[in-house]
Amino acid sequence: MPLVTQWTGVETRALREAARMTLAEFAHKLGVSDRAVAKWEAAQSDATPRMVSQAALDTMLARADADVRGRFVGIITAAQTVPQQLVEPDADPVDAGEYVRFPTDGKMMARVPGGIFLAGEAGEPVWVDEFYIDVFETTNADYARFVAATGYQTPRHWDDGRCPRSMYDHPVVEVSWKDATAYAQWADKSLPSAEQWEKAARGTSGAVYPWGDRPTVAKCNVRETRVEQTTPVSRYHSGVSPYGVYDMVGNVWEWCSTPTTLGRYELKGSAFSSPLFRGMPSAYNDADDFMQDDDTGFRCIALPEQISSLA
Missing domain, CATH: 3.90.1580.10 (paralog of FGE (formylglycine-generating enzyme))
Known part of the structure; x- marks a missing residue:
């Protein structure tokens, strides 16, 4: 499962788009106002949601299905200024991801x-x-x-x-x-x-x-x-x-x-x-x-x- 060290507006928007949700739907799911989500996305990497929102975003990503996680990784990769390979961990499924x-x-x-x-x-x-x-x-x-x-x-x-x-x-x-x-x-x-x-x-x-x-x-x-x-x-x-x-x-x-x-x-x-x-x-x-x-x-x-x- 992809993990995010610190959520900013960039990762927040990537998750919303990966989940194919409107601002209102995403904000409701996250438990914040749609205005807050819009503000994060507009500020991009300069926006850092509060710790409680960071935890909620962690939970939303963890509970997302494989298609959403895959789209999330793809969107993040495309948004990066330094190219890198961003994929699911290549590991033994018995041991990895616990x-x-x-x-x-x-x-x-x-x-x-x-x-x-x-x-x-x-x-x-x-x-x-x-x-x-x-x-x-x-x-x-x-x-x-x-x-x-x-x-x-x-x-x-x-x-x-x-x-x-x-x-x-x-x-x-x-x-x-x-x-x-x-x-x-x-x-x-x-x-x-x-x-x-x-x-x-x-x-x-x-x-x-x-x-x-x-x-x-x-x-x-x-x-x-x-x-x-x-x-x-x-x-x-x-x-x-x-x-x-x-x-x-x-x-x-x-x-x-x-x-x-x-x-x-x-x-x-x-x-x-x-x-x-x-x-x-x-x-x-x-x-x-x-x-x-x-x-x-x-x-x-x-x-x-x-x-x-x-x-």
């Missing part, structure tokens, strides 16, 4: 069933218990909510302590391992271990990349893509993992909870600044826990008991 919304930080999470997967370059069988992982990397908008709730320091590149609206749906960067851990604790989650992260990226069969064995640059934001900066976390739909998780290769390096030596922790996934081969989920990298860089971010995990206790 999403829940975590209550503390409101992020979508994907279920990764417990069991053995083939880990590392040698494909060694490793057991990992069931867990849930954020579908998207932690965005600037996510981190801003954490900062607002806790008073935690903002990333040093935010102007006057605020992230530009145009970067809300990009992954937060220049966060240390300690910063990422602080966010995870606030969200009642944790950082993934290197093994959890690798399984979420590769699936169980030992594929080289989340999408398979071919080194396809178009499926991720790496050096060869020549974007040279972060991209919205929902952009690369065709590069999702077998569990429907985005950006497991490229965009930003992601902190893991696995220590390597005293004060150093593993990083996974590579970034827009790194070559594609560095993004193989089996590849190794680490850094000091105080390191902050413009190509490093994170995502979180939760255990099944955390999901059930907070539901």
Whole structure:
């Protein structure tokens, strides 16, 4: 199922047109005034509906039939200024698409069933218990909510302590391992271990990349893509993992909870600044826990008991 990180007037209009509804019909279904919908659509990407409306749009898209979702993807693709392949996740239907919304930080999470997967370059069988992982990397908008709730320091590149609206749906960067851990604790989650992260990226069969064995640059934001900066976390739909998780290769390096030596922790996934081969989920990298860089971010995990206790 296609997912939207942050709804604007562009996505709202795309969903209305995909559902083939009038403004009045769509607004009634959404529980808002038709004037509000018209205002969002007129402002296009500058309009950001309130969180309650964002949730209602999420629900409407999730409950739409396959034809509506297909038309929605097509309309969004045609509207993008940077061409990209936007399709349903190419994954095992048994494992993919089992999403829940975590209550503390409101992020979508994907279920990764417990069991053995083939880990590392040698494909060694490793057991990992069931867990849930954020579908998207932690965005600037996510981190801003954490900062607002806790008073935690903002990333040093935010102007006057605020992230530009145009970067809300990009992954937060220049966060240390300690910063990422602080966010995870606030969200009642944790950082993934290197093994959890690798399984979420590769699936169980030992594929080289989340999408398979071919080194396809178009499926991720790496050096060869020549974007040279972060991209919205929902952009690369065709590069999702077998569990429907985005950006497991490229965009930003992601902190893991696995220590390597005293004060150093593993990083996974590579970034827009790194070559594609560095993004193989089996590849190794680490850094000091105080390191902050413009190509490093994170995502979180939760255990099944955390999901059930907070539901």
